[in-house]
Amino acid sequence: MLNIGMTELLIFGIIALLVLGPDKLPEAVRFVGTWYGKIKRMVSNVQNDLDRELRLSELREQMQAEMQRIQELEARMQAQMADLQQPIAADQLKIKPQPAQPLLSYQPVQQPVSSVYLPQPLATQNVMSKPCYTDIKVAV
Template sequence: MLDIGFSELLVFGIIALLVLGPEKLPEAARFAAKWYSKFKRAISSVQNDIDRELRLSEFREEMQQEMLRIQELEQKMQSQMQALQQQSLLAVEKEQHTASSQNKNSPVIYNFMHSTVPSLYFSKIWMKKHNCSYEQLHIVPSESRIMPELKVAV
């Protein structure tokens, strides 16, 4: 901090001895050491606070960058999911159109892999809405169809 050598300290000590005398010199040295240590602790405390604030601000910036990156990935995933849903809807419509044009009396085939209705909500009400009955329903096992893969660019 201060470039004070041994010779400067010796000169300072001799001057202090002459000014204060031998009786008050130890008391003055303790007093100076006490205030020097308080000053040093205060300076180190301020430095630690500044370092902590800098680290905190850097951490906040990194968090914001990661949040932006996550939002971009989410948007990409949503666009890919929408594209997959459109493809599956087109495929279902095409299958329904070909099935209806081939034979009006043939059983209706619903594949849950391409259906917009989750199997959890598959009920009599849904079947009535789509003019289906249990006799006409033919469920294709999910193992027989290959699921489309969702690719996410990172």
């Protein structure tokens, strides 16, 4: 805190001994020591408070920046949701129900090449009996 060397302290002690005398010097040293400690603690508390306030203000700035970023993202998300909902609503007005068409069509096999045995469907099988196989011819 103060740049006082050993020689300055020695000169200060000799002057204090001459001015105060040996009876009052220990009492004066205790008094100065207690006030020095109080002042040092007070300065340390002020520094800690200033550091805390600076960190708090930096955190507030960061929080404001993050809140602004979140609001921008939310606005973009709302715009995208509105863009997605408009075509869906327009498509729902244009679409008319159509009769269901089969996805697969059956065409009979012209030339049998080999025969494959497949089990009968479960609905026609007896649970206690062994599975029965039927002859199906597949063209390759």
